[in-house]
Amino acid sequence: xxxxxxxxxxxxDDEALTRRALKKNNIGNExxxxxxxxxxxxxxxxxxxxxxxxxxxxxxxxxxxxxxxxVGGIEVLRRMRADERTKLLPVVILTSxxxxxxxxxxxxxxxxxxxxxxxxxxxxIEAVRQLGLYWLVLNETPQTxx
Amino acid sequence: xxxxxxxxxxxxxxxxxxxxxxFALMLTFLAYDYVRRNVSEVAEDRFDETVRTxxxxxxxxxxxxxxAMLGARALFYASRSVNREEWRGYASGMDxxxxxxxxxxxxxxxxxxxxxxxxxxxxxxxxxxxxxxxxGLDVRPGGERSEYFPLTYLEPLDEANRVLIGYDxxxxxxxxxxxxxxxxxxxxxxxxxxxxxxxxxxxSRSDLALEPGLxxxxxxxxxxxxxxxxxxxxxxxxxxxxxxxxxxxxxxxIFEEPxxxxxxxxxxxxxxxxxxxxxxxxxxxxxxxxxxxxxxxxGAIGESIAPIGASKGPPDLKYADELDAAGREWSVYFEAxxxxxxxxxxxxxxxxxxxxxAASLALFAITFLLxxxxxxxxxxxxxxxxxxxxxxxxxxxxxxxxxxxxxxxxAPLRSIDGFxxxxxxxxxxxxxxxxxxxxxxxxxxxxxxxxLIDDLLGLSRVTRGNMERRRVxxxxxxxxxxxxxxEAKPERKVEFSAQKGLEVWGDSKLLRxxxxxxxxxxxxxTEKEPEAKIEFxxxxxxxxxxxxxxxxxxxxxxxxxxxxxxxxxxxxxxLHGEDEFEGTGIGxxxxxxxxxxxxGRIWAEGQVGRGATFYFTLQPGLRLDPKRPQEEAMSx
Numbered sequence: 023x024x025x026x027x028x029x030x031x032x033x034x035d036d037e038a039l040t041r042r043a044l045k046k047n048n049i050g051n052e053x054x055x056x057x058x059x060x061x062x063x064x065x066x067x068x069x070x071x072x073x074x075x076x077x078x079x080x081x082x083x084x085x086x087x088x089x090x091x092x093v094g095g096i097e098v099l100r101r102m103r104a105d106e107r108t109k110l111l112p113v114v115i116l117t118s119x120x121x122x123x124x125x126x127x128x129x130x131x132x133x134x135x136x137x138x139x140x141x142x143x144x145x146x147i148e149a150v151r152q153l154g155l156y157w158l159v160l161n162e163t164p165q166t167x168x
Numbered sequence: 169x170x171x172x173x174x175x176x177x178x179x180x181x182x183x184x185x186x187x188x189x190x191f192a193l194m195l196t197f198l199a200y201d202y203v204r205r206n207v208s209e210v211a212e213d214r215f216d217e218t219v220r221t222x223x224x225x226x227x228x229x230x231x232x233x234x235x236a237m238l239g240a241r242a243l244f245y246a247s248r249s250v251n252r253e254e255w256r257g258y259a260s261g262m263d264x265x266x267x268x269x270x271x272x273x274x275x276x277x278x279x280x281x282x283x284x285x286x287x288x289x290x291x292x293x294x295x296x297x298x299x300x301x302x303x304g305l306d307v308r309p310g311g312e313r314s315e316y317f318p319l320t321y322l323e324p325l326d327e328a329n330r331v332l333i334g335y336d337x338x339x340x341x342x343x344x345x346x347x348x349x350x351x352x353x354x355x356x357x358x359x360x361x362x363x364x365x366x367x368x369x370x371x372s373r374s375d376l377a378l379e380p381g382l383x384x385x386x387x388x389x390x391x392x393x394x395x396x397x398x399x400x401x402x403x404x405x406x407x408x409x410x411x412x413x414x415x416x417x418x419x420x421x422i423f424e425e426p427x428x429x430x431x432x433x434x435x436x437x438x439x440x441x442x443x444x445x446x447x448x449x450x451x452x453x454x455x456x457x458x459x460x461x462x463x464x465x466x467g468a469i470g471e472s473i474a475p476i477g478a479s480k481g482p483p484d485l486k487y488a489d490e491l492d493a494a495g496r497e498w499s500v501y502f503e504a505x506x507x508x509x510x511x512x513x514x515x516x517x518x519x520x521x522x523x524x525x526a527a528s529l530a531l532f533a534i535t536f537l538l539x540x541x542x543x544x545x546x547x548x549x550x551x552x553x554x555x556x557x558x559x560x561x562x563x564x565x566x567x568x569x570x571x572x573x574x575x576x577x578x579a580p581l582r583s584i585d586g587f588x589x590x591x592x593x594x595x596x597x598x599x600x601x602x603x604x605x606x607x608x609x610x611x612x613x614x615x616x617x618x619x620l621i622d623d624l625l626g627l628s629r630v631t632r633g634n635m636e637r638r639r640v641x642x643x644x645x646x647x648x649x650x651x652x653x654x655e656a657k658p659e660r661k662v663e664f665s666a667q668k669g670l671e672v673w674g675d676s677k678l679l680r681x682x683x684x685x686x687x688x689x690x691x692x693x694t695e696k697e698p699e700a701k702i703e704f705x706x707x708x709x710x711x712x713x714x715x716x717x718x719x720x721x722x723x724x725x726x727x728x729x730x731x732x733x734x735x736x737x738x739x740x741x742x743l744h745g746e747d748e749f750e751g752t753g754i755g756x757x758x759x760x761x762x763x764x765x766x767x768g769r770i771w772a773e774g775q776v777g778r779g780a781t782f783y784f785t786l787q788p789g790l791r792l793d794p795k796r797p798q799e800e801a802m803s804x
Contacts, residue, residue, distance in 0.1 A: 141618030143586035
């Protein structure tokens with residue numbers, strides 16, 4: 023079964039760059055994109071436009087931006103960690119901010135990693151390579167009931 | 169209504185002051201009242217004492233006069249008959265004129281039956297044969313009566329009194345009443361107020377003066393006859409010892425010495441306080457008549473209540489008394505004159521009141537000022553709080569702004585850089601070298617802008633946020649920073665030294681930022697130096713002269729021109745070209761902010777090609793002008 027990557031990102035440029043970086047690093051996993059926090063939660067919990075979704079397919083990795091429309095990234099993270107079904111999903115925060123407060127909140131609510139998107143695209147590709155290698159290949163996740 | 173609120177506010181704020189005023193006034197009033205009562209009690213005691221003494225003295229005086237009369241009567245009882253010489257002998261023996269000043273006449277009125285009249289007149293004539301009085305020796309007034317009481321002996325027998333020889337006072341109702349009573353009771357009895365001949369006052373042209381006075385009669389009974397019953401006494405009556413008294417001299421004499429002059433006293437004969445009955449008035453102003461009605465409602469006359477501190481004494485010290493004067497009830501009236509209390513003591517309540525009032529007002533003023541300054545301080549602190557809240561609001565706005573800058577401004581840069589890279593990779597064939605160079609410049613520019621944004625954020629981060637001061641080991645911090653720099657560029661050969669034992673009280677995060685920039689700068693500007701030296705420590709000389717620890721970071725790098733020393737710490741100020749040394753020009757501005765937040769100062773000195781030294785302090789109170797030591801240090 024393919025390991026899905028859930029990319030929660032409102033900026034289409036960033037989405038394109040992220041897809042490019044994944045592709046460059048030969049990470050061919052299916053990427054599901056949510057444009058805001060609300061859509062991400064709908065997808066994760068099978069609500070709204072994703073009501074028909076088969077919830078046994080949970081993403082293998084969630085790439086989470088913090089500054090999102092409707093429902094913010096920290097709130098998405100909090101709700102994920104509060105729900106049995108998503109409590110253990112690896113969440114990597116990918117954001118522009120390196121404000122101390124964002125870092126504290128991110129880890130505080132249970133993010134697995136915090137990566138600041140660098141302006142230099144070459145560095146970004148390198149970062150994506152490492153996190154793909156780590157979270158999709160090296161890291162072992164417990165089998166959830168789903 | 170418009171003023172009600174401010175007045176209420178004022179009262180609310182100054183409540184404490186008014187309470188103090190009220191309390192102090194209450195105490196003052198109590199003290200005043202207490203002292204006033206005390207003083208008036210003392211005055212009352214003095215008054216009572218005087219009145220009692222006066223009472224006793226009057227009675228005593230009257231008694232002594234009566235004693236003199238009893239002595240005279242004893243003459244009759246001691247010898248068979250008394251003649252004129254014996255009478256005179258008794259009077260001069262008693263020293264009448266000196267010791268009994270009020271006694272005008274001490275006489276004897278013999279009882280004469282009508283049938284004895286001619287024998288009596290003859291006897292009288294023989295007595296006075298040598299010096300016949302002007303009016304003759306007839307018994308006057310004439311006329312037929314059942315009995316006569318002509319004055320037989322008189323002392324002192326002066327010109328004025330001589331007239332009275334043979335005068336029968338029994339014809340006058342006033343005298344008759346007293347005489348009848350005396351006869352019936354056997355006791356001395358005084359007449360009511362009558363007029364008595366006396367020596368005229370000094371300088372008067374008349375021979376005689378009539379003065380208010382009284383006459384006292386003491387019955388003389390025939391020796392050996394029974395006097396148990398009234399009838400027996402009437403029967404046994406032989407005559408009267410008669411005493412003419414002028415009230416003036418009688419009573420003035422009484423009070424001459426110990427008497428309190430500021431108390432008036434008036435003596436009235438039986439029958440109440442009317443001028444008709446007045447026997448004696450000490451000051452010539454009749455008071456008792458006026459005061460008679462209010463004697464029961466004391467204090468209601470004249471000034472009903474003495475105004476506070478009035479110079480007049482309280483008018484309520486009055487006393488009416490009755491005393492027995494030779495069988496008559498005299499009324500004596502005493503009244504304290506205004507002067508009674510004005511001497512010394514009566515000023516005490518006023519003094520207490522005024523000083524209490526002054527103290528109360530002073531206390532009020534002090535409390536009021538204290539309250540006012542507290543209110544002002546409260547207002548000031550309210551203002552400050554308000555300003556603080558505004559500042560906090562501004563700060564959180566700034567925070568939000570910085571967050572947006574950090575997040576949103578970088579996103580487009582990532583796009584510019586990212587897509588330029590993608591173009592270079594995917595469409596490399598479509599560009600010649602020049603086109604690729606341009607795209608490279610686009611990427612470099614966007615990355616530089618990324619750094620600028622980061623540095624600006626860093627600058628604003630050291631400004632906002634709370635300071636958390638604790639003990640910080642600057643030496644350890646500097647070594648740590650140098651270690652990181654060495655790690656980043658392991659190929660560089662730099663001799664770094666940091667003085668040990670430099671502990672300060674400050675915010676370690678901020679101080680780290682400062683050292684990262686200062687040591688980072690030194691690291692950067694010694695890039696072209698084959699034997700780079702960076703030194704961190706405390707300048708002993710400047711610390712001693714400035715009274716505050718002065719730290720420095722010194723390098724032997726590119727240095728700078730002192731003319732531009734002031735520009736070093738401005739944001740975006742650069743003294744070197746971008747191609748020469750990279751940098752955003754924000755680092756030193758950030759350091760300066762860190763230093764300022766600690767209350768310190770920062771300055772620099774340098775020379776082109778011979779390195780630079782940055783001095784800074786981390787507490788207020790530097791007693792040096794950073795510009796001057798700069799020059800001094802330069803010349804060293």
